[in-house]
Amino acid sequence: xxxxxxxxxxxxxxxxxxxxxxMRNSCFDYMRSMFGRPFVFVRxxxxxxxxxxxxxxxxxxxxxxxxxxxSLSSSNLDATWQHFFGTDHMGRDLFYxxxxxxxxxxxxxxxxxxxxxxxxxxxxxLLFFGSERAIFRAFSRASNLLSxxxxxxxxxxxxxxxxxxxxxxxxxxxMGVGFFYIFFKTTSKLSQMLAESQNFSxxxxxxxxxxxxxxxxxSYGILSDFRMYLTSDFCFNLRLIVAAExxxxxxxxxxxxxxxxxxxxxxxxxxxxxxxxPRILFTALFVLAxxxxxxxKIEEALNRLRRKTSAKLS
Amino acid sequence: MLQYxxxxxxILLWCVLISCAWGVVFYLMSxxxxxFGSFSWSVRGDKEVGxxxxxxxxxxxxxxxxxxxxxxxxxxxxxVIFPVASLASFRDILLSSSxxxxxxxxxxxLLVRISRNIMMLKQVFYPASFVKLSIALGLxxxxxxxxxxxxxxxxxxxxxxxxxxxxxxxxxxxxxNAPGLGLDIWHQAKMRNLEGFFSSIIWLMxxxxxxxxxxxxxxxxxxxxxxxxxx
Numbered sequence: 001x002x003x004x005x006x007x008x009x010x011x012x013x014x015x016x017x018x019x020x021x022x023m024r025n026s027c028f029d030y031m032r033s034m035f036g037r038p039f040v041f042v043r044x045x046x047x048x049x050x051x052x053x054x055x056x057x058x059x060x061x062x063x064x065x066x067x068x069x070x071s072l073s074s075s076n077l078d079a080t081w082q083h084f085f086g087t088d089h090m091g092r093d094l095f096y097x098x099x100x101x102x103x104x105x106x107x108x109x110x111x112x113x114x115x116x117x118x119x120x121x122x123x124x125x126l127l128f129f130g131s132e133r134a135i136f137r138a139f140s141r142a143s144n145l146l147s148x149x150x151x152x153x154x155x156x157x158x159x160x161x162x163x164x165x166x167x168x169x170x171x172x173x174x175m176g177v178g179f180f181y182i183f184f185k186t187t188s189k190l191s192q193m194l195a196e197s198q199n200f201s202x203x204x205x206x207x208x209x210x211x212x213x214x215x216x217x218x219s220y221g222i223l224s225d226f227r228m229y230l231t232s233d234f235c236f237n238l239r240l241i242v243a244a245e246x247x248x249x250x251x252x253x254x255x256x257x258x259x260x261x262x263x264x265x266x267x268x269x270x271x272x273x274x275x276x277x278p279r280i281l282f283t284a285l286f287v288l289a290x291x292x293x294x295x296x297k298i299e300e301a302l303n304r305l306r307r308k309t310s311a312k313l314s
Numbered sequence: 315m316l317q318y319x320x321x322x323x324x325i326l327l328w329c330v331l332i333s334c335a336w337g338v339v340f341y342l343m344s345x346x347x348x349x350f351g352s353f354s355w356s357v358r359g360d361k362e363v364g365x366x367x368x369x370x371x372x373x374x375x376x377x378x379x380x381x382x383x384x385x386x387x388x389x390x391x392x393x394v395i396f397p398v399a400s401l402a403s404f405r406d407i408l409l410s411s412s413x414x415x416x417x418x419x420x421x422x423x424l425l426v427r428i429s430r431n432i433m434m435l436k437q438v439f440y441p442a443s444f445v446k447l448s449i450a451l452g453l454x455x456x457x458x459x460x461x462x463x464x465x466x467x468x469x470x471x472x473x474x475x476x477x478x479x480x481x482x483x484x485x486x487x488x489x490x491n492a493p494g495l496g497l498d499i500w501h502q503a504k505m506r507n508l509e510g511f512f513s514s515i516i517w518l519m520x521x522x523x524x525x526x527x528x529x530x531x532x533x534x535x536x537x538x539x540x541x542x543x544x545x
Binding site: 151152153154155156157160161164165167242243244246247250251252253262263266270273274276278281285288289292 | 374375376381478481482485506508512515518519526
C-alpha cells in the first residue's frame with residue numbers, strides 16, 4: 001500500500017504476526033516462571049509482602065501522628081481491623097508502636113550510614129587529591145592507623161562501652177559510634193582499593209593523558225571500579241547498625257521504654273511467649289526480619305542497575 | 315571469673331567444632347551433587363551469589379535465638395536456656411553451650427562465609443596444574459583439593475567473622491543466660507560498675523586477640539604455602 005503523510009507506516013502482516021507471537025511467548029514464559037517454579041513464586045511473593053509492609057510502616061509513621069496511649073482496659077487484645085497486630089500489656093496499639101520505632105530509630109540510623117559513607121568518600125577524595133603533598137600522606141597514614149585500631153574491635157562491644165560511659169539511654173551512642181566505625185571502615189577500604197588501582201591500565205592511561213585526580217577518583221573509581229564494593233558494603237552497614245541498635249535496646253541501653261524500639265519490645269515480651277502467648281514476639285520478629293531484608297533488596301536493585309549501565313556502555 | 319571463662323571458652327570451642335564439621339559436610343555435598351555448590355537462594359544462580367546470600371551474612375541473633383527458644387520450649391518441650399551454674403555439672407554446661415554456639419555460628423554468617431569460600435576456592439583452584447595432573451593420573455581432584463580448600467576457607471571465614479562473633483557473644487549469653495564473660499559485662503554495665511565492666515571487657519578482648527593471632531598466623535602460613543603452588 002502506498003504510504004501517505006496521514007496514514008501510519010504499517011508493518012507487513014508476517015512481521016506483525018511474528019511480534020505478536022513473541023509477545024505472547026514472553027507472557028507465557030513469565031507466567032510459567034512465576035507458577036512453574038514454586039520456589040521462585042514464593043520468594044517473589046515474600047519480597048513483595050516485605051517491601052509493601054515496610055513502606056506501609058514508614059508512611060503510617062510519617063503521615064499519622066497517633067499517640068499510642070496507655071489503655072489498660074484494652075490490654076493484650078488480639079489482632080483486629082482496629083489494631084492490626086493487637087495491643088500490648090499496656091493497651092498500646094502494636095502496629096503504631098512499630099511505625100514509631102521505624103521513624104524514631106531505623107530511619108535516623110540509616111541516615112547516619114548514608115552520612116558516614118558520603119563523608120568517607122569525600123575524605124578519601126581529598127586524601128587522593130592531595131596525595132602528592134607530605135601533609136596529606138601523613139593524614140592518610142594516621143587515618144589508616146586509626147582505622148586499623150577501631151576496626152580490630154568488635155562493633156557491638158564498642159557501642160556498649162560508649163553507651164555505658166555516656167550514662168544516658170537513646171540513639172546517640174549507636175549513632176556516634178556507628179558514624180565513626182562506618183567512616184573509618186569505608187575510608188580504609190577505599191584507600192586500599194585506590195592503592196591497587198594505580199596498577200590499572202585505564203588509570204595509568206588517564207594519568208598519562210593529563211587527566212585530573214578527582215575526575216579519575218569519581219569516574220573510574222566511585223562510579224565504576226569501586227561501585228560493587230561500595231554497594232555491598234553500604235547495604236551491609238545498613239543491617240549492621242540496625243542489629244547493633246536492637247541489641248543495645250534489648251540489653252536496656254539503647255532506646256528504652258516508653259519509647260518504642262524493636263529490641264525493647266522483644267525484651268518485654270519474650271517471657272509472655274514462653275508462657276504461651278507468642279503474638280507480640282512473632283510480630284516483633286516479623287518487623288525485624290522485614291527491616292533486615294530491605295537492604296538486600298536495595299543491594300539487588302543497585303547491582304541490577306550497575307549491570308544494565310555496564311551493558312549499555314559495552 | 316573462672317566460671318565465666320569456662321562458659322565463654324566452651325561456647326567458642328563448640329563454634330570452632332561446628333564450623334569444622336560444616337566445612338567438611340559442605341565440601342562433600344558440593345562435590346557429590348554437582349549443582350549443590352551453585353545454589354544461592356536466587357533465581358539467577360551464581361550471578362547474584364552476593365546479593366542472594368547477602369541476607370544471611372548477618373541474621374540478627376535477636377531474630378534467631380528467641381524463635382529457637384520459643385520453638386524448643388513450646389513445641390519440643392526442651393529447655394535450651396542454661397541451667398543454674400552452681401547446681402549444674404560440667405557435662406550439663408558442656409551440652410548447654412552447644413545451642414548458643416549453633417546460633418552464634420549461623421547469626422554471624424560464619425557458616426555462610428565458609429560455604430561461599432569453599433565454592434569460590436574450588437573455582438579458583440580447579441584449573442591449577444596439580445589438579446590437572448591428578449585428573450590425568452586418575453586420582454580424584456576433590457580429594458587433592460580438600461586439604462587446601464578446606465583449611466583456607468575455614469581460616470578466611472574465621473578471620474572475617476571474628477569481630478561479629480565476639481560482638482554477638484554478649485547478646486547470645488544474655489539471651490541464653492549463659493554465665494560467661496558477655497553476661498558478666500552486661501551485669502556490670504547495668505550496675506554501672508565501670509571497673510568491673512572494663513576488666514571483663516579486657517578479659518574478653520584477650521580471648522579475642524588470642525583467636526585473632528591464631529587465625530592470622532594460620533592465614534600467613536597458608537599464604538606462604540600457596541606461593542609454592544603453580545597456579
